[in-house]
Amino acid sequence: MDKSNPVSIKEKVILITGALGQIGQSTSRSFLAQGARLILADVNLSASADFIKELDAMGISRSNYLVQQLDITQEDSCQQCVDSAVAQFGRIDVLINNAAIDAKFDKSGEGQVNNSRFEFYPVAALRRSVEVNLVGTVLITQVVCRQMLKQGHGNIINVASTYSLVSPNQNLYDYGSGVSQFKPVDYIASKSFIPNFTRYVATFYARDNIRCNALVPHGIFNNHPEPFLKNWEKLSPIGRMCERSELNGPFTFLASDASSYMTGSVVSVDGGWTAW
Numbered sequence: 363m364d365k366s367n368p369v370s371i372k373e374k375v376i377l378i379t380g381a382l383g384q385i386g387q388s389t390s391r392s393f394l395a396q397g398a399r400l401i402l403a404d405v406n407l408s409a410s411a412d413f414i415k416e417l418d419a420m421g422i423s424r425s426n427y428l429v430q431q432l433d434i435t436q437e438d439s440c441q442q443c444v445d446s447a448v449a450q451f452g453r454i455d456v457l458i459n460n461a462a463i464d465a466k467f468d469k470s471g472e473g474q475v476n477n478s479r480f481e482f483y484p485v486a487a488l489r490r491s492v493e494v495n496l497v498g499t500v501l502i503t504q505v506v507c508r509q510m511l512k513q514g515h516g517n518i519i520n521v522a523s524t525y526s527l528v529s530p531n532q533n534l535y536d537y538g539s540g541v542s543q544f545k546p547v548d549y550i551a552s553k554s555f556i557p558n559f560t561r562y563v564a565t566f567y568a569r570d571n572i573r574c575n576a577l578v579p580h581g582i583f584n585n586h587p588e589p590f591l592k593n594w595e596k597l598s599p600i601g602r603m604c605e606r607s608e609l610n611g612p613f614t615f616l617a618s619d620a621s622s623y624m625t626g627s628v629v630s631v632d633g634g635w636t637a638w
Contacts (some may be wrong), residue, residue, distance in 0.1 A: 599634030
């Protein structure tokens with residue numbers, strides 16, 4: 363631990379899943395600017411070229427990160443990702459389980475949300491989310507834990523959701539237009555396991571020098587329609603959505619040695635949403 367700056371993540375090797383999504387890119391950009399070494403893992407690498415150009419413009423050396431295709435639902439893909447990371451950097455200090463399927467209510471997600479009521483929600487969609495958000499998270503964690511046991515240390519950060527702590531307020535998605543919208547059950551069912559999974563991994567590996575905590579974000583602004591934002595202002599204690607950059611500090615803290623006595627914790631960064 364750097365006693366002069368315990369929150370430093372300089373030269374820590376961090377594997378982040380879903381690295382090319384909105385949270386993933388913001389967090390990865392922040393980590394690389396702080397001197398960390400990253401494995402940018404994602405099932406879809408279509409956004410990687412533009413992101414690499416952005417990192418080049420920031421002056422980030424390409425030797426400080428590895429872009430890796432990863433399907434967390436496939437054990438061979440998980441193993442290949444870990445093997446590539448260790449081959450390049452020698453170890454994995456931190457795993458951030460960020461990859462997930464989530465129905466988005468921003469403008470880019472309009473028309474893509476399944477608006478079926480609970481009693482008619484397709485079981486196939488539920489199974490798909492469980493396969494990624496639950497089974498996939500367990501699988502990549504298993505494979506990374508094997509490596510962490512070999513190297514004698516590790517730190518896992520799971521990304522939960524306020525909807526793993528409380529039920530969605532469906533009024534948030536009612537714009538008064540007569541068109542029904544609902545936060546679907548698949549996300550709630552598949553993400554609700556994250557807090558207790560975090561506690562399970564934390565206590566299972568506590569004596570093996572492997573920590574596990576969870577971060578609980580909620581409501582990341584991404585060009586949402588005005589009716590949604592107005593509903594948010596009324597329903598959120600802080601009265602606004604979260605900016606992506608506001609997660610960088612909490613992520614850095616949990617990834618650093620400043621949180622060395624924390625394991626099994628579930629840390630909310632939700633503007634007070636779960637306080638009501």
